[in-house]
Amino acid sequence: MARRNDKNGDASCLDILESISDGVFTVDAAWKVTSFNRAAEAITGIDRSEALGRPCSEVFRSSMCEKDCALRRTLANGKPVINQPCHIIDAEGRGVPISVSTAVLRDQGGLVCGGAETFRDLSEIEELRQALEGRHRVGEIVSDSPAMRDAVELAKAVAASASTVLVQGETGTGKELLARAIHSAGPRAARPFVAVNCGALPDSLLESELFGYKRGAFTGADRDKPGRFALAKDGTIFLDEIGEVSPSMQVRLLRVLQERQFEPLGGNGPEPVAARVVAATNRDLAALVKQGKFREDLFYRVNVVRIDLPPLRRRKVDIPALAERFVAKFNRLQRKEVEGFSSEALAALMSHDWPGNIRELENAVERAFALCPGGRIELRHLPGEITGASPMGDSPGGYRQTRRAAETRGILAAVERHHGNRAAAARELGVDKTTFYRAVKRLGLDLPPPRVAKTPR
Amino acid sequence: MFGTDIAFKQTMKIALTMWQGRIAPVFDVSGRALLVELEDGRTLSERELELPDGTPLDKLAFLAEAGVEELVCGAMSRPAQLAAEGVGIKAHPFVAGELKEVFQAWGDGALLEPRFSMPGCRRGCCRRRRQNNN
Numbered sequence: 001m002a003r004r005n006d007k008n009g010d011a012s013c014l015d016i017l018e019s020i021s022d023g024v025f026t027v028d029a030a031w032k033v034t035s036f037n038r039a040a041e042a043i044t045g046i047d048r049s050e051a052l053g054r055p056c057s058e059v060f061r062s063s064m065c066e067k068d069c070a071l072r073r074t075l076a077n078g079k080p081v082i083n084q085p086c087h088i089i090d091a092e093g094r095g096v097p098i099s100v101s102t103a104v105l106r107d108q109g110g111l112v113c114g115g116a117e118t119f120r121d122l123s124e125i126e127e128l129r130q131a132l133e134g135r136h137r138v139g140e141i142v143s144d145s146p147a148m149r150d151a152v153e154l155a156k157a158v159a160a161s162a163s164t165v166l167v168q169g170e171t172g173t174g175k176e177l178l179a180r181a182i183h184s185a186g187p188r189a190a191r192p193f194v195a196v197n198c199g200a201l202p203d204s205l206l207e208s209e210l211f212g213y214k215r216g217a218f219t220g221a222d223r224d225k226p227g228r229f230a231l232a233k234d235g236t237i238f239l240d241e242i243g244e245v246s247p248s249m250q251v252r253l254l255r256v257l258q259e260r261q262f263e264p265l266g267g268n269g270p271e272p273v274a275a276r277v278v279a280a281t282n283r284d285l286a287a288l289v290k291q292g293k294f295r296e297d298l299f300y301r302v303n304v305v306r307i308d309l310p311p312l313r314r315r316k317v318d319i320p321a322l323a324e325r326f327v328a329k330f331n332r333l334q335r336k337e338v339e340g341f342s343s344e345a346l347a348a349l350m351s352h353d354w355p356g357n358i359r360e361l362e363n364a365v366e367r368a369f370a371l372c373p374g375g376r377i378e379l380r381h382l383p384g385e386i387t388g389a390s391p392m393g394d395s396p397g398g399y400r401q402t403r404r405a406a407e408t409r410g411i412l413a414a415v416e417r418h419h420g421n422r423a424a425a426a427r428e429l430g431v432d433k434t435t436f437y438r439a440v441k442r443l444g445l446d447l448p449p450p451r452v453a454k455t456p457r
Numbered sequence: 458m459f460g461t462d463i464a465f466k467q468t469m470k471i472a473l474t475m476w477q478g479r480i481a482p483v484f485d486v487s488g489r490a491l492l493v494e495l496e497d498g499r500t501l502s503e504r505e506l507e508l509p510d511g512t513p514l515d516k517l518a519f520l521a522e523a524g525v526e527e528l529v530c531g532a533m534s535r536p537a538q539l540a541a542e543g544v545g546i547k548a549h550p551f552v553a554g555e556l557k558e559v560f561q562a563w564g565d566g567a568l569l570e571p572r573f574s575m576p577g578c579r580r581g582c583c584r585r586r587r588q589n590n591n
Binding site (some may be wrong): 044045047051054089324343444 | 467469476479481482483485486487488512514531532533534535536537538539540542544545547550551553575576577578
């Protein structure tokens with residue numbers, strides 16, 4: 001191995017450092033990086049040549065920098081830190097989990113001349129831990145919102161049990177997704193997951209759908225057909241829109257949940273219910289009970305563990321990430337390369353209240369895809385009901401979004417009125433062309449090209 | 458006209474995260490920012506802000522409420538970058554350098570020069586910075 005000049009001298013030490021899989025770097029008294037081994041290059045993605053001589057915080061970029069630097073503590077109190085977990089941010093903005101250990105460097109006189117930090121990439125361990133603990137993300141549900149975290153934690157807690165669960169939330173909030181996540185996170189993950197929309201079928205069809213029928217049970221029943229309870233076996237049965245079920249069907253369901261058995265139409269005897277029941281509704285079941293529209297005893301049977309899914313307007317912090325996921329999805333399906341959203345478009349998404357929740361967001365992205373050939377989705381690609389929404393919502397920066405939206409609309413409208421003529425638009429707005437172009441650049445606007453106005457005959 | 462007075466006042470606020478006289482290395486955990494208010498490119502006022510502890514979104518919400526439209530900062534996680542877009546702040550992440558020099562470079566449109574890039578940021582994040590700058 002090539003030898004290098006090193007403040008600490010020993011060339012064989014450098015060879016050892018180059019051969020290990022932990023990242024190691026050293027800093028001088030001014031916190032500038034003085035050495036950076038091969039593993040440090042690999043874990044951080046930064047070439048040694050770019051790291052040497054730079055402040056270590058700008059190279060390392062860890063969650064401990066600035067306020068909680070392990071090396072700073074070690075140099076202050078002389079005590080090494082061992083395996084402190086944290087994360088670093090790479091050039092793509094990804095967090096890489098690592099653990100850090102530190103040591104003091106002393107010169108031949110015993111004076112402190114710098115520090116050394118060793119760090120280990122924990123990414124693989126983190127992935128293995130998540131796999132062992134059964135998908136911490138609870139299926140496909142990912143959220144940074146405190147409101148959603150409660151739902152996710154409760155879902156994880158209930159996954160291992162056989163308790164009946166009621167998921168309550170507005171339309172389009174992901175109730176089935178949560179039910180599947182509960183199923184996947186528990187011991188029934190390898191068993192069937194069977195969903196039934198109880199609100200979509202009249203009683204007669206719902207009954208045969210849920211409980212099945214035997215051959216000869218009625219005209220046309222020429223063979224046995226297992227119902228959804230039978231198909232679910234010892235997996236999970238998901239009863240969606242349980243609040244829509246008729247009073248007579250409620251009685252049937254109550255008996256099934258009480259006695260843990262059901263009877264197929266035309267059957268000779270009951271069959272056991274081995275599946276775990278997850279029910280869902282967008283209605284307030286307790287209120288329906290008070291109104292006499294839902295049986296109180298059935299309510300208590302399904303409301304054993306209740307998880308409330310918040311509407312999207314209460315978890316707006318998740319909108320950018322959700323919208324990005326939909327962009328990725330439609331890029332795959334439509335083989336496009338849409339790059340995301342302009343600032344104005346994203347601000348509009350954050351301002352809208354989303355009465356249709358995540359499903360409405362997905363539809364909006366899909367509609368934008370129809371208008372956006374590539375590049376970024378702009379404000380004009382979004383449905384009108386979103387761009388016309390009041391910006392004075394509960395999202396942070398509501399006032400600034402009003403101002404930006406007003407400026408944007410004012411400029412675009414003036415340009416449109418003058419058929420793309422920028423000078424005329426600027427005159428109408430009462431400003432000189434320099435100011436006009438500066439505003440266009442600041443707002444990131446994509447003005448339509450000038451066109452010849454049609455003169456009336 | 459409604460938009461005229463608002464659109465062309467040309468005042469704006471920019472924040473630069475700061476630590477030890479340089480751009481703070483990691484936005485997600487940074488504690489202070491310099492808030493500069495400008496009018497027609499001239500500095501009207503400067504003051505230091507204590508950023509709230511908590512998530513990057515808490516810091517961004519705080520900056521948004523303070524009227525910040527652009528943010529120059531160090532390393533920024535992807536969720537924080539998305540959240541910045543979401544609250545209407547144009548972020549210039551992965552910038553390094555002495556605070557005043559960086560502010561000057563921002564004013565001159567020179568933030569993309571290599572001397573203001575963090576190590577390892579010549580690809581990927583720099584492309585995003587170029588998009589944000591346009």
